[in-house]
Amino acid sequence: MAQDEVKLTHLNHKGEANMVDVTDKAVTSRTAIAEGFVRMNAETLQLIAQKGHKKGDVLAVARIAGIQGAKKCADLIPLCHPLTLSKVQIDFEILAELSSVRIEAMCKLSGQTGVEMEALTAVSVAALTLFDMCKAVDPGMQIDGIRVLHKQGGKSGVWEAESASR
Structure with a gap:
């Protein structure tokens, strides 16, 4: 294999799907932070920000859903390891100038594998919940x-996305 080639760890030597064996990996503190955005009409954003939606506090429900999503990640993504998360935090930022809600999820644990998928799942489920609760007033x-x-x-240590908005 050339040095530039990337080896996919979820495939065995036959090219079959394979759950990575982390048995011999060191237990270390691991953290991942992910973000995502839900873009909407300004009126919908105002309903959310002022907690004026008839379904109640949309962000509170989306926060709980995001936390639950992180905890259920291994049930949703077949080759993810079930993890014992020590912390899941979901934060929302109202971006009026973009008519958007920014969602940020942080997942943390001490373990043998990373928590990126849990953070991504948390953001995704929180975003889907926001969409579900507001689709009647803003299907677009x-x-x-x-x-x-x-x-x-x-x-692998620390990795940061280019131009992270944090």
Whole structure:
């Protein structure tokens, strides 16, 4: 294999799907932060910001859903390891100038594998919940920009996304 080639760790030597064996990896503190955006009409954003939506506090429900999503990541993504998360935090930022809600999820644990998928799942589920609760008033909402901003832990150390908005 050339040095430039990337080896996919979820495939075995036969090219079959394979759960990575982390048995011999060191237990280290691991953190991942992800973000995503839900773009919507200004009126919908105002309803959310002022907690005026008839379904109640949309962000509170989306926060709980995001936390639950992180905890259920291994049930949703077949080759993810079930993890014992020590912390999941979901934060929202109202971006009036972009008519958007920015969602940030932080997942943390001490373990043998990273928590990027849990952070991404938390953002995704929080965004889907926001969409679900507001679709009757704004069916044209868009979910986008879901990405990992930061990860640390394990032998790869710290990684930061280019131009992370944090």
